[in-house]
Amino acid sequence: MREALAQLWSGYPVLLDIPVAWGDMDAFQHVNNTVYFRWMESGRIAYFTRMDVPGFRDMSGVGPILASTQCRYRIPLTFPDTVTVASRIVSVEEDRMTMEQIVVSHQHAKIAAIGSGVIVTFDYVAGRKAPVPDLVRARVAEIEGGK
Numbered sequence: 001m002r003e004a005l006a007q008l009w010s011g012y013p014v015l016l017d018i019p020v021a022w023g024d025m026d027a028f029q030h031v032n033n034t035v036y037f038r039w040m041e042s043g044r045i046a047y048f049t050r051m052d053v054p055g056f057r058d059m060s061g062v063g064p065i066l067a068s069t070q071c072r073y074r075i076p077l078t079f080p081d082t083v084t085v086a087s088r089i090v091s092v093e094e095d096r097m098t099m100e101q102i103v104v105s106h107q108h109a110k111i112a113a114i115g116s117g118v119i120v121t122f123d124y125v126a127g128r129k130a131p132v133p134d135l136v137r138a139r140v141a142e143i144e145g146g147k
Helices: 002-006 033-051 134-143
Strands: 014-019 062-073 082-092 096-105 110-123
Touching: 014 033, 033 062, 033 082, 033 096, 033 110, 033 134, 082 134
Parallel strands: none
Antiparallel strands: 014 082, 062 110, 082 096, 096 110
């Protein structure tokens, strides 16, 4: 089954499987829209973890802060299911990165949602935006295959 789904997330180097919980559904008997944002948040953290940049996630210096996010819902999901959140960074600018994500339903073998987020690098000590560290740029390039 996973091999059949792999073509849907081709080009997304960081994958995170998440089971759909019964409590993720709302009164309309499908996964509530806010849950997709939590799933994509978990996908972002998985990406940052894979970058393995010391101090980047612990607020001790320069780290990520979400500036904006959006999601386009394509199909409703229900329990039981498992989703794979696939993440990639499509651009790195002076003080920000843009991440694209998809949520793939294993039950439906389809993309259930498409999202993106702008992540600003933030100096948590100084309380202001900061340039994307060179090590972060290098790790993103490694993860994305040299882009």
